[in-house]
Amino acid sequence: MEIAILLFDGITPLDAVGPFEVLGRLPGAEVKFVAKKPGEYRTTGGRLGLIADYALDRVPAPEILVVPGGPGADAAAADAEITGWVAAVHQNSRWTTSVCTGALILGGAGILKGVQATTHWRAMDDLAAFGAIPVRQRVVKRGRVITAAGVSSGIDMALGLAADVAGEEVAKAIQLVLEYAPEPPFDAGRFADAPAARIEMVRSGLNRP
Amino acid sequence: MEIAILLFDGITPLDAVGPFEVLGRLPGAEVKFVAKKPGEYRTTGGRLGLIADYALDRVPAPEILVVPGGPGADAAAADAEITGWVAAVHQNSRWTTSVCTGALILGGAGILKGVQATTHWRAMDDLAAFGAIPVRQRVVKRGRVITAAGVSSGIDMALGLAADVAGEEVAKAIQLVLEYAPEPPFDAGRFADAPAARIEMVRSGLNRP
Numbered sequence: 148m149e150i151a152i153l154l155f156d157g158i159t160p161l162d163a164v165g166p167f168e169v170l171g172r173l174p175g176a177e178v179k180f181v182a183k184k185p186g187e188y189r190t191t192g193g194r195l196g197l198i199a200d201y202a203l204d205r206v207p208a209p210e211i212l213v214v215p216g217g218p219g220a221d222a223a224a225a226d227a228e229i230t231g232w233v234a235a236v237h238q239n240s241r242w243t244t245s246v247c248t249g250a251l252i253l254g255g256a257g258i259l260k261g262v263q264a265t266t267h268w269r270a271m272d273d274l275a276a277f278g279a280i281p282v283r284q285r286v287v288k289r290g291r292v293i294t295a296a297g298v299s300s301g302i303d304m305a306l307g308l309a310a311d312v313a314g315e316e317v318a319k320a321i322q323l324v325l326e327y328a329p330e331p332p333f334d335a336g337r338f339a340d341a342p343a344a345r346i347e348m349v350r351s352g353l354n355r356p
Numbered sequence: 357m358e359i360a361i362l363l364f365d366g367i368t369p370l371d372a373v374g375p376f377e378v379l380g381r382l383p384g385a386e387v388k389f390v391a392k393k394p395g396e397y398r399t400t401g402g403r404l405g406l407i408a409d410y411a412l413d414r415v416p417a418p419e420i421l422v423v424p425g426g427p428g429a430d431a432a433a434a435d436a437e438i439t440g441w442v443a444a445v446h447q448n449s450r451w452t453t454s455v456c457t458g459a460l461i462l463g464g465a466g467i468l469k470g471v472q473a474t475t476h477w478r479a480m481d482d483l484a485a486f487g488a489i490p491v492r493q494r495v496v497k498r499g500r501v502i503t504a505a506g507v508s509s510g511i512d513m514a515l516g517l518a519a520d521v522a523g524e525e526v527a528k529a530i531q532l533v534l535e536y537a538p539e540p541p542f543d544a545g546r547f548a549d550a551p552a553a554r555i556e557m558v559r560s561g562l563n564r565p
Binding site for chain 2: 159160161164165167168171172173174175176178179180187192194195196197198200247267268285286296297298299300302303306307310315316317318319320321322323324325326327328329330331332333334335336337338341344345346348349352353354355356
């Protein structure tokens, strides 16, 4: 089963690596990291480089597409070469998925018009601008389009998808390998509960690695 | 604040990327991915390559050390060049941390003798062989040595560490950026609760991407 994960400069790597750790363990999974050109793609701060082995046109028909987000997603969503590939892949994919602002790239590909979808809480308005119907939910599944909220939600999305693809027992075994029994030290991950000062700190004050 | 994250072939990328997403957002964080030689390091199945920009000797005194695990951790734990560097860094680090079987590399560096520590559930006996006292807990903090359990636990570990380094408000803002309000679709991440058939599936049946 061919699974394509898109890379681009300015990616948030957990958006891609969370689903990779889950979906890559499915029986028969063949993950391919794809990008406009094979080579190295960097996070916004430049600290981490990830390698894409495949150019877009080398992977025309994956069964599962995972589109991660990050600060570079806006540019990717406006890049006709990328969105053209995403739109073409979606024609035949079994599942088309996004994590975080990867939803904007699905939007740029015209996939979300009139479709309920989610993204990072900072990007809900941008998502609506592509004609999507934003939903504040961690994972939104509409037909074969699955969108996940910010960054870490890709793990939850991928586990649900793993169950759809290979059954609950396989998904649970993958969850066990990853020891995914979260114990966040704080209860601070939900936008709906966040005080204004914390939102402001996110908007202006944090490093972008 | 210099933060070194070790890379090696056979890494489990989420072990490294989870903490990177958290610690890299700390004010003043300067993350450096380090390895025996600068260049590309691959997961066991070869599907994903991560780039180390720095050779070990270029980063002799990071304040925070993060040692991820993966199928390649056994070899790294037996590699004197790697363990010598880890041991030397630990002399002066503010925090020395591991995720998953990264604890075995700390063990190989002689850091865990007589110290309570944790690792992936599959590697508890290997951890004991290094003289550590294995503890089945998601995050174990003993002095300035912090060890985390399997793979996804590195996110929890790093958020707790972020609070120690920069205060709870910063840690909570980082949690909000990552939208880390987990909703695992199953309750299957804990070894203690896992049925024998699922453990057997992990041991023999899953892909290694």
